[in-house]
Amino acid sequence: MKQYLAIDIGGTSVKLGLVDETGGILAKAEESVSFDGWQTPILTTVLAAAERFLTARGEDPQALEGIGVSATGQINSHTGVVVGTCGNLPNYIGSSIKEQLEAKFHRPVTVANDANCMCLGEVWVGGAKGYTDVIGVTLGTGVGGGILTGGRLLEGARGLGGEMGHYRTHAQHGLLCTCGAVGCWEQYASTTALVRGAHAIDPNLKDGRAIFAAAEAGNPLVLDLIDRWTDEIAQGLAGMVHIFNPQLILIGGGVSAQEKFLIEPVAAKVRCSIMPAFAEGLEIRAAQLHNDAGMVGAVYYFRQTMENT
Secondary structure, three states, X not given: OOEEEEEEEOOOEEEEEEEEOOOOEEEEEEEEOOOOOOOOOHHHHHHHHHHHHHHHOXXXXXXXXXXXXXXXXXXXXXXOEEEEOOOOOOOOOOOEHHHHHHHHHOOOEEEEEHHHHHHHHHHHHOOOOOOOOEEEEEEOOOEEEEEEEOOEEOOOOOOOOOOHHHOEOOOOOOOEOOOOOEOEOHHHHOHHHHHHHHHHHOOOOOOHHHHHHHHHOOOHHHHHHHHHHHHHHHHHHHHHHHXXXXXXXXXXXXXXXXXXXXXXXXXXXXXXHOOHHHHOOOEEEXXXXXXXXXXXXXXXXXXXXXXXX
16 A cells, blocks of 8 residues: 655644555654754755654655645645745745755755645545545634645645634734734634734633633633634634635644534524525534644645656
């Protein structure tokens, strides 16, 4: 059975896995990329981690079909180079991920944005299997996403498409975003936005776990905050539904486990905010693959790219 090395590069860690041609994960590991405050360039850490991962398992790189990489930031998927970020990741912009991995392991490499890979992983073996038109959105430090239309990932001219966190929902008098603009959706719909609002209510509400526990206990201020937060998520998604007319919206990120406080209210609010014809047959639910989606999607992207070259 064909095997692939999957690499999922995040801002704090890199996940590595061996993935087979059915999307099954045969082995996986994780290493920090921020252990010294990013003084060691992220790509340098990733190259060393990949070599250790393969050596520890006795894997010959030449026996692999190739390497699929999911990476945070704005990725030119044609060249495999990091061309931008919306936060402060030293020594990352300009990283030639594809070129350096190919030089080290002598196998073909593809690189795509991590949120796009999350969407593709779900399409291959997760909650979007069998669907051709999907919006996948991840709620975390920011808001990421991937858009599948007609069975293909929407990438745009340079592979940068689908940067939905920077879709402007509050362009006038909005919050300043890390990208330098004002009113980006992620400033209102991310988990970071929820935590920021909760901290103003009670400094002890430091993370999603504490916030949702307070909601479960019936804290009226927290319930009101979550109601306003899910409004922001739903309004952004409603705009995208009118543009892309998806069959399915998948919501990922750690908070997506919150069916009662997130998935159900967002689904109801989206349906109430779109024209009736767009609501017909539209499904909205939580993503399934969780932390493995990026790795699996990176391999699916590799397979799709190789089949079309």
